[in-house]
Amino acid sequence: GIFVSGGGGERFAFAAVIVAVTTNGNTLDGIQVDVETEVSFSVDVRDVIANSNSDHGVLIEANGDQADAKQVVLKDVVAKQNGDGQADADEPDTNVRIVEDDDGHLHVELVNVRTSAAKDGSNV
Numbered sequence: 633g634i635f636v637s638g639g640g641g642e643r644f645a646f647a648a649v650i651v652a653v654t655t656n657g658n659t660l661d662g663i664q665v666d667v668e669t670e671v672s673f674s675v676d677v678r679d680v681i682a683n684s685n686s687d688h689g690v691l692i693e694a695n696g697d698q699a700d701a702k703q704v705v706l707k708d709v710v711a712k713q714n715g716d717g718q719a720d721a722d723e724p725d726t727n728v729r730i731v732e733d734d735d736g737h738l739h740v741e742l743v744n745v746r747t748s749a750a751k752d753g754s755n756v
Contacts, residue, residue: 633662647673648673648674655685661688673694682709683712688727694732695732703739707742709728
């Protein structure tokens with residue numbers, strides 16, 4: 633699928649924009665964005681179809697301490713039938729998974745996100 637990683641530690645802001653992508657049938661995640669920064673970040677995923685991937689349809693992993701500058705937006709996303717059907721207690725497969733590892737001050741906006749039939753975990 634699509635893997636985006638970055639942030640550069642404590643000094644650099646991070647922004648990712650993923651628009652108009654279809655990513656189906658991958659052996660891991662359809663889309664994975666892994667952010668690590670202490671400054672700010674924005675992840676914008678729009679007009680995406682991510683179906684039948686072995687792990688997650690869309691996975692956003694966010695690490696950073698700036699309470700006012702962390703944002704994830706998913707708009708017009710379809711994520712269906714993701715996961716391999718084998719339960720994993722540590723991290724079940726989902727259609728859409730957003731993980732924030734630090735202080736919990738993450739702004740998440742979901743607009744017209746359609747999910748169904750996660751094989752292992754949950755839809756969102």
